[in-house]
Amino acid sequence: MYLLALSEKSDADLILKALRAGAHDFLCKPVKENDLRAATEKIFKLKAARKEHHGSGGKIVSVFSNKGGNGTTTIAVNLADALVRYHGKKVVVVDLALAYGDVTLFFNVNPTYSILDLAKNAEKADYDFLHTLLLKHSSGVYILADPPMIEDADSISAIQVKEMLSTLRSMFDVIIVDVSHQFEERTLTALEVSDIILLVTLLNLPSMKNTQKCLELFRRIGFRDEKIRLILNRFLPSDEISQEKVEGIMKIPVFIAVPNDYPTVISSVNRGKLLREIAPDKEVTKSFRQMAHLLFRADTQKAKPETAPKRSIMGRIFSLERSTK
Numbered sequence: 184m185y186l187l188a189l190s191e192k193s194d195a196d197l198i199l200k201a202l203r204a205g206a207h208d209f210l211c212k213p214v215k216e217n218d219l220r221a222a223t224e225k226i227f228k229l230k231a232a233r234k235e236h237h238g239s240g241g242k243i244v245s246v247f248s249n250k251g252g253n254g255t256t257t258i259a260v261n262l263a264d265a266l267v268r269y270h271g272k273k274v275v276v277v278d279l280a281l282a283y284g285d286v287t288l289f290f291n292v293n294p295t296y297s298i299l300d301l302a303k304n305a306e307k308a309d310y311d312f313l314h315t316l317l318l319k320h321s322s323g324v325y326i327l328a329d330p331p332m333i334e335d336a337d338s339i340s341a342i343q344v345k346e347m348l349s350t351l352r353s354m355f356d357v358i359i360v361d362v363s364h365q366f367e368e369r370t371l372t373a374l375e376v377s378d379i380i381l382l383v384t385l386l387n388l389p390s391m392k393n394t395q396k397c398l399e400l401f402r403r404i405g406f407r408d409e410k411i412r413l414i415l416n417r418f419l420p421s422d423e424i425s426q427e428k429v430e431g432i433m434k435i436p437v438f439i440a441v442p443n444d445y446p447t448v449i450s451s452v453n454r455g456k457l458l459r460e461i462a463p464d465k466e467v468t469k470s471f472r473q474m475a476h477l478l479f480r481a482d483t484q485k486a487k488p489e490t491a492p493k494r495s496i497m498g499r500i501f502s503l504e505r506s507t508k
Contacts, residue, residue, distance in 0.1 A: 187209075187210060187222060188209045188210070189209075189210055189211075189212050189214065190209070190211060190212060191211070191212045192211070210222060240352055240353070241273075241351070241352045241353070241354070241355045241356050241357055241358055242356070242357050242358070242378045242379065243348055243351075243352060243358045243360065243373075243376060243377045243378050243379075244262075244357060244358065244359050244360070244377065244378065244379045244380075244381060244478070245359075245360040245362050245373055245374050245377040245379070245380050245381065246258050246259040246262070246359065246360065246361055246362065246381045246383065247362045247364075247370075247374060247380055247381065247382055247383065247397075248364060248382065248383040248384065248390075248393075248394070248397075249364055249365075249366065249393050249394070249396070249397045250364060250389070250390055250393040250394075251364045253383045253384065253385055253390060253416055254383060254416045254417065254441075254448075255361060255362070255364075255383050256280075256285050256286060256289055256361050257289070257416075257448055257451075257452070258381065258383060258414065258416065258441070258471075258474075259276055259286065259359050259360075259361040260276060260286060260289045260290060260324070260361075260457065261457060261458050261459070261468070261471040262359060262381075262471050262474055262475060263275075263276045263322075263324045263357075263359045264322050264324055264457045264458075264459055264471070265459070265471040265472050265474065265475035266356075266357055266359075266475045266478075266479075267322060267323040267324055268322070268323070268459065269472055269475060269476070270475055270476075270479055272355075272356040272357050272479075273325075273354075273355050273356045273357075274323075274324050274325065274355060274356065274357045274358075274359060275317060275324070275325040275326070275327060275351055275354070275355045275357075275358055275359070276324060276325070276326050276327070276359045276360075276361060277298070277327045277347075277348070277351070277358060277359070277360045277361065278298070278326070278327065278328055278329040278361050279298075279329075279344065279360050279361060279362050279363060279369065279370070279373055280329060280361055280362065280363045280364075281298070281329055281330060281335075281336035281339060281363065281369070282329075282330075282333045282336040282363075283329075283333070284328070284329025284361065286326060286328065286329065286361055287326065287328050287329070288452075288455065289451075289452060289455070289457075290320050290322075290324070290326060290455065290457075291454075291455025291456070292318055292320060292326065292328075294318040294326065294328045295318075296315070296316040296318075296328070297316070297327070297328040297329060297330050297331060297335075298316075298327050298328065298329060298330060298339060298347070299330040299331070299335045299338060299339065300316050301313065301316055301327070301343070301347055302338050302339040302340070302343050303338070309350070310350065310353065310354055313347070313350055313351070313354070314354070322457060325355070327347075327351075339369065340369070341368040341369045341371075341372040342372075344369045344372050344373055345372050345376055348360070348373065348376055349376070360373050360377065362374065366400070371404075374406070375406075377410070378410070379410060379411075379412055379478065380401075380406070380410055380411050380412065381412050381414050381438070382394065382397065382398070382411050382412065382413050382414065383414045383416050384413065384414070384415060384416070384429075385415070385416055385417055386415060386417075386418065386419075386422045386423075386424045386429070387424075391424070391429065391432065391433075394413075394433065395432060395433060398411070398433055398434075398435070408434075408435050411435055412438035412439075412478075413429075413430075413433060413435050413436065413437050413438050414437075414438055414439055414440075414441060414474075415429065415437055415439075415440040415441065416441045417441065417442075417443040417445070418440035418441060418442055418443055419442075419443045426440060438474075438477065439470065439473060439474050439477060440470075441467060441470045441471075441474075442466045442467045442470060443467075444465060444466065444467040447461070447462045447465050447467055447468075448467060450462075458471065459471075
């Protein structure tokens with residue numbers, strides 16, 4: 184079902200209220216023929232896309248670090264761009280750093296709707312409705328933005344996160360989730376349903392210590408090492424800690440090392456441009472092409488889904504804590 188709202192007024196607040204009340208699109212009266220034709224074409228495109236992706240099962244890739252400042256958002260947005268541009272994938276980036284997300288800043292967009300609108304309409308979060316909440320960037324990457332206000336983050340539950348990612352899986356080839364750094368239920372839910380976790384670390388002792396503790400937790404709660412891809416960000420070959428030493432400490436191989444090019448990356452962020460747009464030939468930019476290639480070359484053996492636990496993931500953590508006391 185596709186609901187079309189009509190009104191003689193067209194202010195932003197009214198449009199938002201109509202969509203939150205259940206409408207999929209909004210037209211102003213008197214309806215112009217071109218607007219009606221565009222709305223009709225949109226319906227057919229959405230239906231065709233739904234048919235194309237039905238049952239195909241997209242891959243959920245979460246980008247995570249349990250320490251802030253390690254560059255997860257840079258990785259999420261530039262990997263998404265590489266997957267669209269060089270692999271022809273239909274990709275959405277979900278900003279799950281709910282209270283302080285930066286994905287829209289990195290893409291330099293100001294979306295009308297956010298993940299909050301999805302949370303408030305969870306009961307009708309079907310393909311058509313969800314697609315109206317997404318913003319398509321000029322690169323071809325779709326974006327599901329973080330809530331507009333910090334306090335809005337509390338309105339979104341772990342169950343809604345799980346249902347949202349399930350719906351997106353039927354719509355997109357790849358769902359890239361920029362996850363919060365905190366180990367809370369929504370974060371752990373996203374990580375659990377992910378096919379791949381890109382675990383980001385830096386070559387310094389504080390970051391490596393936190394990454395090692397993160398891996399230990401993953402293993403205790405049942406995440407297999409095969410699901411994890413360890414990424415060394417801001418890598419310099421001359422670093423005191425070698426890549427081999429990192430692999431010995433973490434007990435998993437390094438998936439890829441992203442070169443350290445702070446001036447280029449910070450220029451990209453400050454200008455709201457993707458790395459490919461401002462520095463296509465830099466090594467740091469090429470590393471995202473390589474990352475995209477490795478993900479879709481090595482992961483044709485697709486990680487098996489986690490066995491559904493009888494208890495929630497937070498319940499398993501609390502159980503582990505009690506058993507160690």
